[in-house]
């Protein structure tokens with residue numbers, strides 16, 4: 001653990017650190033600046049102290065990790081009966097970029113039953129080793145025995161970084177496994193960068209999207225990060241260089257306390273994350289007549305409807321349609337937004353869209369900073385005009 005210390009000889013008691021601390025963790029006590037337990041180590045005070053009176057002190061008794069013993073990047077393969085979730089390819093793509101910086105390789109971990117063909121298909125993406133654990137008891141995801149396998153794989157291979165998709169099962173598995181190694185995990189990273197000393201810079205929005213936090217795990221390995229679907233670019237196919245490595249584990253570890261009673265196949269839902277064209281509505285779409293016009297426009301465009309958070313909060317749309325920090329991340333070829341201001345919490349979920357057309361009455365709306373086409377005007381009027389223009393014309397395509 002490290003902490004911040006104030007050198008009373010250098011401190012001029014200017015009070016700047018107290019004013020700037022976002023956590024109210026600093027106070028003047030009996031003429032001395034003191035740091036209290038609310039400190040989150042954001043280091044804002046350290047960076048801005050005009051007399052450089054604040055420094056970081058690491059606990060000398062904490063043993064320093066030997067980073068050279070941890071190498072390569074391990075990607076957890078999310079799949080359902082061998083059908084690989086596309087987030088896996090996105091993680092492999094990012095892992096390859098990161099591995100290149102440190103001259104190391106990308107490996108995958110795949111757990112299941114009779115999934116060798118699927119494991120082999122990952123070699124098309126330049127993966128060095130796919131560690132494959134197969135057993136009938138691993139056919140379906142179970143948090144307890146999957147964690148055992150994950151731990152086993154990490155113990156054998158010592159990856160410096162582990163990437164997991166921020167899916168329902170990924171969000172359950174990654175923290176359990178990270179806890180086994182007493183290491184940190186950064187959830188829902190939006191940017192990942194690698195330093196030459198193998199420290200992973202994990203960047204994600206924090207405090208309601210008001211800051212982009214850079215999180216480092218400098219004295220623990222492996223470094224665990226989860227990444228949402230559609231945030232990174234998918235790996236491209238390349239020459240096969242790797243191997244599928246069949247792995248085994250003490251059979252007793254595969255016994256699970258979780259019993260699958262029944263598996264019911266749900267009708268496949270089309271998620272907004274997979275849509276090529278999206279039409280998103282926000283608080284500026286006030287009445288049902290305007291909404292109906294915009295929905296007709298979406299139908300003509302073969303687009304899916306999506307929305308900002310107020311639309312969900314007011315009960316007009318289901319939460320599955322919400323884009324943003326607390327909603328879904330989307331990366332369509334085209335998105336049209338109507339009556340959405342473009343707060344960071346919304347744009348965090350859609351700024352990867354290839355083409356953004358925004359409609360808003362306010363010419364200063366922040367969404368226009370991001371939009372490729374800015375339309376200043378009333379949502380209902382613009383939708384009506386677009387429909388009229390399209391009358392008798394061929395239906396648009398995303399290209």
Ligand SMILES: Cc1cc2nc3c(=O)[nH]c(=O)nc-3n(C[C@H](O)[C@H](O)[C@H](O)COP(=O)(O)OP(=O)(O)OC[C@H]3O[C@@H](n4cnc5c(N)ncnc54)[C@H](O)[C@@H]3O)c2cc1C
Nearest residue numbers: 208282283284308309324325326327339340341361362379
């Ligand atoms: C922790 C946290 C997480 C959050 N997560 C999300 C999230 O995931 N997704 C999300 O969307 N929000 C999220 N929010 C909320 C976010 O901060 C904003 O409140 C929200 O995005 C605003 O939605 P909006 O743009 O629809 O509404 P507003 O910001 O109210 O904007 C409405 C816009 O409509 C325009 N307008 C008004 N009338 C018309 C008209 N007739 N025609 C055209 N334009 C018109 C206005 O000029 C305005 O720009 C989160 C907030 C917090 C604190």
